[in-house]
Amino acid sequence: MERKEIEKELERLPKEWVVAFAVRLSAQCLPALLEKKDTADPYFSYWPPEIRSQYLLGVLCLNMLGYVLSTDAAVANICLKAYAYTVHLPSSVAIRTAYFSSKALSCSLRGAYSSARLFSARTASDSRVDIVEELSLLKEKQKENEDVAGYLLLPLWSFESGWYQYGQKFVEVLRNYGFGFDFWAGWYQDRLEGKGLNMELIKAVASLS
Structure with missing residues (x-):
């Protein structure tokens, strides 16, 4: 399916479903951060060592914010201060999908429905995500009268x-990375398994940022 076809499909959908669609795609893109130019390189080596964890935290926080925004706007406002570390990411091939993810979710926070559509369409050619399969899943859940939160929190694969195995590798790397990223390993594992959001824990994490 070409990008323009995807955009047309998304234009027919309610705005809240398109934002949820973009949030799920952004989560599916995250394991692409494991790509390396050389197998001997450490993970995330395309970012400078002194701010590597800061960049990674920014991308993960934005994905969490996307989930929260789609389910509880009040908690999303509380979480906003957790994203001071978010920066403009370089457009290298290895992290292109994460960049568009961050861009789309930042704009979605301001109500920019069109940015979520553009991100979703761009993802079709810039990542390993099976966007057609995800779009089919969305339509299936709409026909079953599933609410948007129910669709959002489905297992990613x-x-x-x-x-799913690719996602598990991402969890493993985060869990062993140090710097408190074991929390994010748990967060992503929950997205893989389709678990609900622990809003109290999310607010606690935001208060520490």
Whole structure:
């Protein structure tokens, strides 16, 4: 499916569904951060060592904010101060999808529905995400009269999927990375498994940032 076709499909959908769609795609893009130019390189080596954890935190925080924004706007406002570390990311191939993810969610926070559509369409050619399959899932849940929060919190992939294994690798790297990223490993594991959001924990994390 071409980018313009995807945009047309998204134009027919309610705005809140498009934002949820973009949030799920941004979460599916995150394991692409594990890509390396050389197998001997450490993970995330495309970012300068002295601010590497800061950049990574910014991308992960924005994804969490996207989920919160789509389910509880009040908590999202509380979480805003957690994103002071978010910066303009370089446009290298390895992190292009994470950059567009951050861009889309930042704009979505300001109500820019069109940015979520553009991100979703751009993702079709800039990442490993199966955007057509995700769009089919969205339509299926709409036909089943699922609410948007129910769709948002579905597992990112089926447990048998190769994509799920890719996500598990991302969890493993975060869990062993140090600097408090074991929290984010747990966060992403919950997204993989389709668990609900712990709003009290999210607010506590935001208050520490």
